[in-house]
Amino acid sequence: MKELEERIRKEGRVLPGSILKVDSFLNHQIDALFMDRMAAEIHEAFKEERIDRIMTVEASGIALAQCTAMHFRVPYVFTKKAVSGNIGSDVYVSHAYSYTYGRDYEMVVSKKYVHAGERVLLVDDFLADGRAMRAMIDLCEQAGAEVAGICACIEKGFQDGGRKLREDGYRVYSLAIVQEMSEEGIRFA
Amino acid sequence: MKELEERIRKEGRVLPGSILKVDSFLNHQIDALFMDRMAAEIHEAFKEERIDRIMTVEASGIALAQCTAMHFRVPYVFTKKAVSGNIGSDVYVSHAYSYTYGRDYEMVVSKKYVHAGERVLLVDDFLADGRAMRAMIDLCEQAGAEVAGICACIEKGFQDGGRKLREDGYRVYSLAIVQEMSEEGIRFA
Numbered sequence: 001m002k003e004l005e006e007r008i009r010k011e012g013r014v015l016p017g018s019i020l021k022v023d024s025f026l027n028h029q030i031d032a033l034f035m036d037r038m039a040a041e042i043h044e045a046f047k048e049e050r051i052d053r054i055m056t057v058e059a060s061g062i063a064l065a066q067c068t069a070m071h072f073r074v075p076y077v078f079t080k081k082a083v084s085g086n087i088g089s090d091v092y093v094s095h096a097y098s099y100t101y102g103r104d105y106e107m108v109v110s111k112k113y114v115h116a117g118e119r120v121l122l123v124d125d126f127l128a129d130g131r132a133m134r135a136m137i138d139l140c141e142q143a144g145a146e147v148a149g150i151c152a153c154i155e156k157g158f159q160d161g162g163r164k165l166r167e168d169g170y171r172v173y174s175l176a177i178v179q180e181m182s183e184e185g186i187r188f189a
Numbered sequence: 190m191k192e193l194e195e196r197i198r199k200e201g202r203v204l205p206g207s208i209l210k211v212d213s214f215l216n217h218q219i220d221a222l223f224m225d226r227m228a229a230e231i232h233e234a235f236k237e238e239r240i241d242r243i244m245t246v247e248a249s250g251i252a253l254a255q256c257t258a259m260h261f262r263v264p265y266v267f268t269k270k271a272v273s274g275n276i277g278s279d280v281y282v283s284h285a286y287s288y289t290y291g292r293d294y295e296m297v298v299s300k301k302y303v304h305a306g307e308r309v310l311l312v313d314d315f316l317a318d319g320r321a322m323r324a325m326i327d328l329c330e331q332a333g334a335e336v337a338g339i340c341a342c343i344e345k346g347f348q349d350g351g352r353k354l355r356e357d358g359y360r361v362y363s364l365a366i367v368q369e370m371s372e373e374g375i376r377f378a
Contacts, residue, residue: 029266029302032258054221059248059267066252069221077218078248113218
């Protein structure tokens with residue numbers, strides 16, 4: 001998506017540790033209308049498919065999921081970080097890694113809000129090593145739901161999350177794929 | 190808002206400790222189109238005002254803020270929970286309380302994303318004792334921004350957060366005010 005690549009080039013900052021900071025429009029301050037245009041692109045790509053539900057990760061994916069779900073006119077669910085001792089038997093549990101907190105955590109979703117036979121579209125702001133997407137896939141599999149596709153605003157193409165998911169047969173759709181980045185600049189795929 | 194009251198009556202569950210669980214449409218599974226209708230009501234109530242920015246709290250308010258910001262055609266910012274040792278000098282810091290984690294935490298917002306002179310509309314899913322709203326007010330004051338109004342989907346009228354904010358002169362707009370609730374039923378204001 002041209003507009004996204006231009007904004008990343010203009011506003012993104014590359015920090016040590018392969019961090020791409022885009023908090024001026026994507027994940028701290030959010031450009032609400034641009035978020036909706038990104039969701040429209042996802043809808044355009046998957047509109048021929050049956051999509052019953054959007055799934056995302058708290059909190060990074062909520063804005064995109066809200067907009068995407070509006071385009072598809074379906075509900076969405078966001079997975080929650082489990083609080084120790086707060087996991088009932090009414091949830092599916094998987095494991096993911098939080099970069100913010102630097103540790104693994106338990107990702108849960110209520111059994112009431114993902115169902116056998118549903119076709120679920122996974123969305124998030126970033127796709128890097130793919131751990132959050134893998135955890136959502138795991139949750140869908142536990143529920144007997146089918147993953148219809150995997151969407152991210154920004155894929156870090158120099159990490160292997162997206163490649164491996166494609167090799168496993170998933171339809172992965174990223175609005176911008178960063179192939180290389182350094183303080184000198186950013187190259188897209 | 191009639192539709193919200195009806196959904197709370199139909200789908201809400203009252204749990205011990207004054208907890209109103211509405212995770213079928215508001216804060217785990219989300220009815221995206223209904224969320225947008227709630228945001229439209231907020232826009233209708235404040236459309237005569239100058240609103241430069243929406244502010245909300247991660248993660249509970251992001252969906253509502255996304256929709257509200259689209260109606261006003263302004264950016265929004267969500268406050269973040271500070272990670273220990275991760276607070277730079279480029280943020281405003283306030284203090285709030287997390288019911289999920291049962292403890293105080295530091296709520297931060299980048300100085301880049303709230304500015305002196307801006308009129309900011311605060312939104313969140315719930316207004317109960319008002320601590321999260323007070324923390325956002327504090328952040329706006331630190332920035333020299335003005336709070337144009339305070340909006341919640343559901344206000345717990347039997348707690349005093351909303352009343353005190355109104356007494357302090359803030360314009361508080363809640364889409365549904367729960368006056369009493371028990372396992373027997375819910376009474377709205």
